[in-house]
Amino acid sequence: MFGNTSMMEQKTWGSLVITLGVSAYFISRIFGAEGIMDFSPAALIWLYIKIVILFIVLEVGHVIYLLWRNKSKDIAEDERDRLISGKASRNGFWMTLFGIEAFLFTMILQKMYPDARIINLPAETATDLTFSLFMVLFGGLLIKYLSTLIYYRQAI
Amino acid sequence: MPPRKIKGRVTNRIKQLRLERANLTQAELGARVGATRQTIIAIEAGKYAPSMELAFRITREFDVMFEDVFQFDPKG
Numbered sequence: 292m293f294g295n296t297s298m299m300e301q302k303t304w305g306s307l308v309i310t311l312g313v314s315a316y317f318i319s320r321i322f323g324a325e326g327i328m329d330f331s332p333a334a335l336i337w338l339y340i341k342i343v344i345l346f347i348v349l350e351v352g353h354v355i356y357l358l359w360r361n362k363s364k365d366i367a368e369d370e371r372d373r374l375i376s377g378k379a380s381r382n383g384f385w386m387t388l389f390g391i392e393a394f395l396f397t398m399i400l401q402k403m404y405p406d407a408r409i410i411n412l413p414a415e416t417a418t419d420l421t422f423s424l425f426m427v428l429f430g431g432l433l434i435k436y437l438s439t440l441i442y443y444r445q446a447i
Numbered sequence: 448m449p450p451r452k453i454k455g456r457v458t459n460r461i462k463q464l465r466l467e468r469a470n471l472t473q474a475e476l477g478a479r480v481g482a483t484r485q486t487i488i489a490i491e492a493g494k495y496a497p498s499m500e501l502a503f504r505i506t507r508e509f510d511v512m513f514e515d516v517f518q519f520d521p522k523g
Contacts, residue, residue, distance in 0.1 A: 297483045297485040366477060366483045369477075370482070371483070371486040371489065
C-alpha cells in the first residue's frame, strides 16, 4: 500500500495513526463509567506529561523507522512536500483556532444563560477544561494530517 | 465587479523527453533534479506545476530550451 508513496506521505499516515491512538488512550483515561472523572490537578499534570512523552517517543521511533526503511531513496522531501505541509498546517491552525474560539464562546454563553442548555460543554472542573482543550488540539492535528493526505491525492 | 478569473495551464513533455532523450526512470530524474519520484509523476500528469527553479533544473537535464519542455496553454 505504501510502496508507491513518498516518505512524507508515509510519515503522515503514521502520525495520523499515532494521534488517533494517543487520543484514544487519553479519552480512555479521562472517562470513567459515569462520564468525565474528576482528577486532581497533580494527576492531570502527570497524565499530560505522559501523553506528551508518549507522543514524542512514538513520533521519534516512527521517523527513525521510516528513515531506515527509505534509506535507499535519495530524496526524502521536496518542494511539493513542503507546499502540501504548509497548506495542511494552515488548515490545522484554523481548526485549532476555531475550536478554541468556539470553546470560549460556548463557555461565556453557558454562564450568560445557565438555564438554556443548548450545548452542554464540560467546562466545570480542571479535568473538563483539560479534556476540552486536548480535544481541540487533537482535532487540529487530525485536520492537518487528513488534509495532507487529501492534498497528496489531489492536483497540487 | 468580481475579479476576472484568469485561465490557462502549464503543460509539459517531460515523459517523452525523459524516455527518448535521457532514458531515465522517474526516480532517476527525481534524484538528479532534487525531487521525489511522486513529484515527477505529478508533474508529468499535469497535476502539479513545479517552481521555476525545479522547472529549470529539469530543463537542464534534457539540454533543451525551456519551451521545449514546458508550454503554456492559455485556453486550458
